[in-house]
Amino acid sequence: MTEEVKPPKREKIPRQKMPEQEPKVRARNFQEVPFGLSPELAQKEAERCIQCKDPRCKQGCPVEIDVPRFIKEIKEGDFEAAIRTLWEMNALPAICGRVCPQEIQCEGLCVIGKKEEPVAIGNLERFAADYQRLHGRDILPPKADPTGKKVAVVGAGPAGLTVAGDLILKGHEVTVFEALHAPGGVLLYGIPEFRLPKEIVAHECHYLERLGVKILVNQVVGRTDTVDELFEQGFDAVFLAVGAGLPVFLNVPGENLIGIYSANEYLTRANLMKAYAFPEYDTPLVKGKNVATFGAGNVSMDSARTALRMGADHSYIIYRRSEAEMPARAAEIHHAHEEGVEFMLLSAPTRFLGDEEGRVKAVECLRMELGEPDASGRRRPVPLEGSEFIVDIDLAVISIGAGANPLLTKTTPGLALNKWGYIIADPKTGKTMKPKVWAGGDIVTGSATVILAMGAGRLSANSIHDFLTMGW
């Protein structure tokens, strides 16, 4: 941004609403909820940006996208320039535009947001990426000359894909090893179709393949090959990005009754295995009429909304704190409310009750009240004695977080793990205690966000590049 042209005098334009499916309609189908912005709406929204000299939005972005520049390019109708600007910092803009918690990142800091609603940066990012995918020329970013170095990336979620995208552009050979039968990580198996169409995930992965990244599926590293065997096969560096794929259960009686799923299982069946299209697809999923989802993060909203689409009459979110503490993105909570998800707050499950066949038929809960703040600064829920109540349910989804999956870490000697089993890595470089091995994303931080996983990937990619070219 060399010259600042426009004085901040501008007519007041309200934040442009993204058209979306009616709540009643969409709560029964798996198509994406918002339709996206038209070029006209996007350009109008872009006009709302006052092109700050020292843009706060950029500081709020974990990968430091040049926000005002890409918005200006949209305003000027140069959508190809806008996607190039995004790609400089972010290999997966169509995804981030859809799933980042913008309200606590770029949009949360946008100066316009002080007086009115902030510029819809996420929607604009999504627009630029969608426009490129649907109407753009077949362009690829420039690639450096081959270095002859080989990098193995373990896990094809956002962290792994970012490292793959960065290092291939820097001229290294990159092979991604993915345990499941398709790449994408949580983007594929966790986040539902109605929020992130799988076609987009496939498109972004295909973009990496067109750049030259080799993606090998069905490779469970630790079983099919170990990390040390990857080195024996000639890889010069290994990046571990296996995510936090371990379900956490409530540990209350009755939790193994039929009809009780971990969120990972429920969503994997629905998304990866497309159980919503059963019996066209072979994988079944119990269809609940009265569904309880425990927890209130993004994963919980996704589960509760999936249950509605699978035909539930009632889809409850049962959460032991209050609305203010719910960790999900604001947009997801809003969408869940609109679609008719029922919130039972300040309630915690104590046991599940089953029928003769071992199917869940009810859950017993206790009412809670908020006490003193705990270590996390959130007020701690305290049970109210004698307040037990029963909710009739025929399906339950446990969505109270994830842990570190030990499959890879247990079979990789030399890594240092913290007390929860996550890999210890230098936050600035992603270097682990094992030589030539880097790690990033949820397997280092615990469950976080797509963009933080990508940010960690970016730092590791830079560090790996330094190592491969300069030896440190």
Place this chain on the structure above:
Amino acid sequence: MFEIVERQEMAQGTVVSNWVKAPKIAKKAKPGQFVILRANEKGERIPLTMADTDPAKGLINIIYQVVGKSTALFKTLKVGDGYLDVIGPLGQPTHLDKVGKVVCVGGGTGVAVVHPITRGLKQVGNQVFAVIGARNKDLLILEDQMRAASHELMVCTDDGSYGHHGFVTDMLKKVLTEHQDIALAVCIGPVPMMKFCCKMTKEFGVKTLVSLNPIMVDGTGMCGCCRVTVGGKRKFACVDGPEFDGHETDFEELTARLKGYLDLEKVSYDEFKAAHGSGKCSCCS
């Protein structure tokens, strides 16, 4: 694609054996481990314990009983066709230690799973008694292989059409009574069979391994679908198992959980049979 290079029907077409090209897995696999297979883009992920491997030729052997849509679909695959996905080797291998005298029991297609373990236990120097069983003579599989893999083989059929007339537990009891120094029992088959075998070995105080077959999705410990209760603790069969201490296993819970999708599986299987215009095939007993 993972190509099928050899295919054989057994037990009157209710059981199928495939040798599948999967060199990386063949090299790595050990007795007791399993793979997850998917026939095509719309297919389920089906776990099957490997019955054998041929690392030199890069092949793995799977033997499955046709019980529903997915296995019926597998059965339609011919030599030259293949599986879209084969993932493995998964799970913990069997500890093949020399402990002295052991007894290996296999029922139904469980014989295919117990076979490599039996052979392995013999190879490390144990004296191996083996018991296999089926509903009738025609449904019995791998008799010759089990004979070769053990020192002494006893065969049972429920209807008495071959070998001992009765259940495998009868012969298990005989072995345990005649050889009070049996150090280990390995019992693999349908859940009720494993349950009754374990009841018996418990009476004799003989440590017993079973191989559990809960429903699975990912096979890497990510989803918790395969959870079983062993010794009062939650275990994931795909990563902690599939073999567990049979005396600690909650078979009732496993039985219930295995029935979780019976109604839906029927919908899927009926549709498949209608589409394939058969419905009278021998596989739907």
